[in-house]
Amino acid sequence: MKFQLVTLLGVKVDQDVYEVILPTADGEIAVFPGHEPLVSIATPGAIAVRHDKHDDDSKLEFFAISGGVIEVTYDTIKVLVDEADSENDIVETEAKAALDRALKMKDEAKNQIELEKASALVDRHGVRLKVAGLRRRRRH
Numbered sequence: 001m002k003f004q005l006v007t008l009l010g011v012k013v014d015q016d017v018y019e020v021i022l023p024t025a026d027g028e029i030a031v032f033p034g035h036e037p038l039v040s041i042a043t044p045g046a047i048a049v050r051h052d053k054h055d056d057d058s059k060l061e062f063f064a065i066s067g068g069v070i071e072v073t074y075d076t077i078k079v080l081v082d083e084a085d086s087e088n089d090i091v092e093t094e095a096k097a098a099l100d101r102a103l104k105m106k107d108e109a110k111n112q113i114e115l116e117k118a119s120a121l122v123d124r125h126g127v128r129l130k131v132a133g134l135r136r137r138r139r140h
Contacts, residue, residue, distance in 0.1 A: 019049070039070065042068040049063070106122055
């Protein structure tokens with residue numbers, strides 16, 4: 001089936017895959033070829049992609065997303081997000097430092113607008129750190 005990950009900057013991924021695990025408001029869902037069509041909200045989290053039916057979990061590819069919209073048809077998964085980071089684009093130490101800065105911003109927020117902005121950054125960098133950790137654990 002075709003997997004498309006589309007950001008505000010354009011198409012990030014457009015490839016044939018076997019399985020995609022997606023973060024939704026109701027929890028993670030796994031989508032396989034022939035899945036029932038659906039539209040859902042993607043929550044901040046990690047997308048996991050299995051390229052071939054016989055690939056084990058060590059070959060999963062991960063993407064950090066900050067939320068968006070998921071559209072599934074019988075032969076296509078399209079995920080529309082503001083931004084997405086491939087596991088290979090994330091430096092774990094940088095993600096940890098960014099998360100620490102975001103947590104500090106959240107603690108020091110003086111109004112609701114600052115709090116919401118900081119909370120969004122905490123979510124974003126927390127997911128990026130999670131994806132970096134998944135990559136590290138898989139390689140060891």
